[in-house]
Amino acid sequence: MEPNMSTEYLDIANLENSNVEQGRPRSEAAETPDITLDTDLKFRARNIDVFYDTNQALFDVSLDIGDNAITALIGPSGCGKTTFLRCLNRMNDVIDICRVTGSVELDGDEIYTDKVDPVLLRARVGMVFQKPNPFPKSIFDNVAYGPKIHGLAADKTELEEIVVNSLKKAGLFDEVKDRLAEPGTGLSGGQQQRLCIARAIATQPEAILMDEPCSALDPIATARIEELMGELKESLAIVIVTHSMQQAARVSQRTAFFHLGTLVECGETEQIFTNPHDDRTQSYITGRIG
Amino acid sequence: MTDILDKIDSKALHDWNSPENRRRVQKRYARDRLLKIAGLTAIGLAVLLLGILVTSLLYSARSAVTQSMVELEYFIDPAKVSRDAPERGSYRSIVKKAVLTHYPEVTNRRQQRKIVKILSGGVSYLVRDHVVANPDVMGKTISLKLPLSDPFDQLNKGVIRRDLPENQRRVSDKEIAWFDVMVKKDLIHNPINWGLIFNNDSRRPEVAGLRGAIVGSFYILLVCFLISFPVGIAAAVYLEEFARKSRMNDIIEVNINNLAAVPSVVFGLLGLAVFLGFFGLPRSAPLVGGMVLSLMTLPTIIIAARAALKAVPPSIREAALGMGASRHQVIQHHVLPLAMPGILTGTIIGLAQALGETAPLLLIGMNAFITSDPGSIMEPATALPTQIYSWADSPERGFTSRTSAAIIVLLGFLVIMNTVAIILRQKFEKKW
Numbered sequence: 001m002e003p004n005m006s007t008e009y010l011d012i013a014n015l016e017n018s019n020v021e022q023g024r025p026r027s028e029a030a031e032t033p034d035i036t037l038d039t040d041l042k043f044r045a046r047n048i049d050v051f052y053d054t055n056q057a058l059f060d061v062s063l064d065i066g067d068n069a070i071t072a073l074i075g076p077s078g079c080g081k082t083t084f085l086r087c088l089n090r091m092n093d094v095i096d097i098c099r100v101t102g103s104v105e106l107d108g109d110e111i112y113t114d115k116v117d118p119v120l121l122r123a124r125v126g127m128v129f130q131k132p133n134p135f136p137k138s139i140f141d142n143v144a145y146g147p148k149i150h151g152l153a154a155d156k157t158e159l160e161e162i163v164v165n166s167l168k169k170a171g172l173f174d175e176v177k178d179r180l181a182e183p184g185t186g187l188s189g190g191q192q193q194r195l196c197i198a199r200a201i202a203t204q205p206e207a208i209l210m211d212e213p214c215s216a217l218d219p220i221a222t223a224r225i226e227e228l229m230g231e232l233k234e235s236l237a238i239v240i241v242t243h244s245m246q247q248a249a250r251v252s253q254r255t256a257f258f259h260l261g262t263l264v265e266c267g268e269t270e271q272i273f274t275n276p277h278d279d280r281t282q283s284y285i286t287g288r289i290g
Numbered sequence: 291m292t293d294i295l296d297k298i299d300s301k302a303l304h305d306w307n308s309p310e311n312r313r314r315v316q317k318r319y320a321r322d323r324l325l326k327i328a329g330l331t332a333i334g335l336a337v338l339l340l341g342i343l344v345t346s347l348l349y350s351a352r353s354a355v356t357q358s359m360v361e362l363e364y365f366i367d368p369a370k371v372s373r374d375a376p377e378r379g380s381y382r383s384i385v386k387k388a389v390l391t392h393y394p395e396v397t398n399r400r401q402q403r404k405i406v407k408i409l410s411g412g413v414s415y416l417v418r419d420h421v422v423a424n425p426d427v428m429g430k431t432i433s434l435k436l437p438l439s440d441p442f443d444q445l446n447k448g449v450i451r452r453d454l455p456e457n458q459r460r461v462s463d464k465e466i467a468w469f470d471v472m473v474k475k476d477l478i479h480n481p482i483n484w485g486l487i488f489n490n491d492s493r494r495p496e497v498a499g500l501r502g503a504i505v506g507s508f509y510i511l512l513v514c515f516l517i518s519f520p521v522g523i524a525a526a527v528y529l530e531e532f533a534r535k536s537r538m539n540d541i542i543e544v545n546i547n548n549l550a551a552v553p554s555v556v557f558g559l560l561g562l563a564v565f566l567g568f569f570g571l572p573r574s575a576p577l578v579g580g581m582v583l584s585l586m587t588l589p590t591i592i593i594a595a596r597a598a599l600k601a602v603p604p605s606i607r608e609a610a611l612g613m614g615a616s617r618h619q620v621i622q623h624h625v626l627p628l629a630m631p632g633i634l635t636g637t638i639i640g641l642a643q644a645l646g647e648t649a650p651l652l653l654i655g656m657n658a659f660i661t662s663d664p665g666s667i668m669e670p671a672t673a674l675p676t677q678i679y680s681w682a683d684s685p686e687r688g689f690t691s692r693t694s695a696a697i698i699v700l701l702g703f704l705v706i707m708n709t710v711a712i713i714l715r716q717k718f719e720k721k722w
Contacts, residue, residue: 145610
């Protein structure tokens with residue numbers, strides 16, 4: 001068993017080396033991205049390259065993301081999952097040294113053009129971060145912030161309605177209904193993360209990007225968030241970056257595997273985890289690279 | 291259990307109990323103790339020096355805490371003070387009469403004049419001010435407690451010693467005898483010297499006070515705050531939130547740090563040349579003082595504000611950006627409010643520095659002798675440190691203790707400002 005494993009390791013190394021020698025490696029999956037998509041297309045990313053200064057973090061990634069479904073991005077640390085996720089709502093724009101080339105379409109409209117205001121795009125594509133990051137304000141103000149700055153509520157009652165609905169959708173309302181005026185930072189970690197989800201859905205986004213939303217949470221809080229994601233996907237698209245392959249297998253319909261800045265394989269979650277086409281995917285999900 | 295321990299022991303590659311090793315460990319602890327002792331010594335030395343400074347100040351200021359007053363009956367003679375223009379009466383003779391009623395045996399004019407000089411030369415003005423303020427005392431006899439002149443103030447407090455030979459002290463035996471008449475009649479009182487804070491400056495130490503200097507310093511700090519606070523925050527926000535990394539910004543940053551180290555007298559020269567010389571702003575005005583000091587305070591505020599902005603966790607910025615907040619919304623709604631306690635702390639520390647700054651104010655003429663408090667930022671004024679400087683320069687005996695007392699007042703304001711800074715920091719410090 002042991003010698004076998006080491007040869008596989010070598011193989012992977014050779015594979016990567018050969019890719020590098022050819023210059024920009026082309027990912028095979030990019031050519032046939034959307035065959036398995038059985039829901040409407042939400043994001044259509046083509047030939048995405050991302051550079052941090054002179055370091056290239058993503059190599060020619062093309063990926064389709066369906067509506068009303070959860071797409072999981074998996075892969076070892078530093079493989080570009082989060083970088084790709086942040087391309088979908090142009091969060092990379094705020095990093096000075098970051099440069100993105102390629103095309104991302106949201107509902108068929110290109111988002112990497114001058115005509116698209118990234119500020120409005122981010123209202124349409126919400127984001128939840130790895131570490132719960134509620135504003136150091138009241139629970140109410142946390143959720144009300146998005147609708148306020150985007151003018152989504154005509155008056156105070158409407159704003160309250162949005163806040164209550166968002167908290168209900170995030171499954172947090174019953175726990176906090178008596179202390180909406182208390183600071184959001186006083187909640188437990190899992191509650192804080194659900195507050196962040198409530199905050200993200202308060203602007204009624206079409207998609208939510210989640211960057212390892214459960215990595216700082218205990219298993220019970222994680223289960224609640226996963227349950228919540230299952231409910232939310234009925235009305236919007238969810239893209240989740242996760243280090244937990246069990247989580248990807250549990251919650252997602254489609255899974256994309258990233259390795260060293262390339263998209264190695266993308267397909268239905270069941271297929272990726274039971275019958276991966278690529279050796280690197282096989283190695284990763286069986287825990288041999290990471 | 292012990293089996294396992296034995297096993298571990300036998301596997302140990304190193305003899306942790308060897309005398310050599312023990313020596314090494316002991317040496318390590320000795321170093322720790324040495325570091326602790328060095329720190330304690332440094333703190334002890336600092337506290338000792340501060341203690342010496344404050345004690346010596348308090349010691350030399352103690353005689354300025356009270357002011358010797360004499361209580362006399364003043365008859366406001368309608369023949370000497372006209373009802374229509376009470377400010378122009380012959381108050382000198384009213385005072386003379388009030389004093390000399392206690393010395394009916396003295397008829398020599400020269401001696402009488404000497405007796406009147408036991409009272410402060412400012413007494414006739416104080417009586418006048420009282421009459422102007424209360425016109426209904428006309429024709430009545432009023433009892434007022436008014437200050438003694440400086441030599442008798444010092445004599446009363448024991449600063450001028452009676453046991454010295456007559457030719458070595460400022461008051462003669464005869465004058466002491468006259469003074470003792472008042473003491474015997476129980477006319478001399480020693481109330482707390484509130485005049486030190488509420489009076490304006492004067493050449494006579496017994497009536498000189500810090501009022502003008504305190505008001506002047508307040509105006510200066512107000513101008514300084516109004517200029518350096520918004521400018522400092524704007525500069526810090528730009529440098530921290532907008533500026534990309536470039537050579538130009540590095541140069542700006544180095545220069546701001548340099549500005550903080552420029553000797554303050556240079557800023558005074560700049561104020562003299564530019565604000566007074568080129569723009570023709572009024573000399574000795576708090577406006578110019580505040581402008582000059584804001585140049586000094588700016589780098590402090592910028593550096594403190596940048597540190598405070600940097601301390602706001604990036605996760606808050608990301609959260610706001612992810613909600614679709616624009617850059618100014620992120621800064622205005624989230625980053626600035628969170629950084630504000632730190633910025634305010636830095637501002638107060640900068641202003642406290644400015645409050646104690648003397649050299650630049652001397653150069654723009656704020657050490658002038660001004661006997662009324664400034665009504666606006668354009669009127670001539672003095673400031674606390676320059677007032678201390680002028681008093682320290684004055685020959686009168688009474689100013690020695692008053693200079694120390696003024697320094698204590700200045701230190702008091704500094705302590706208050708720094709306490710406010712600490713309270714602000716502790717109260718509004720956010721935990722994430």
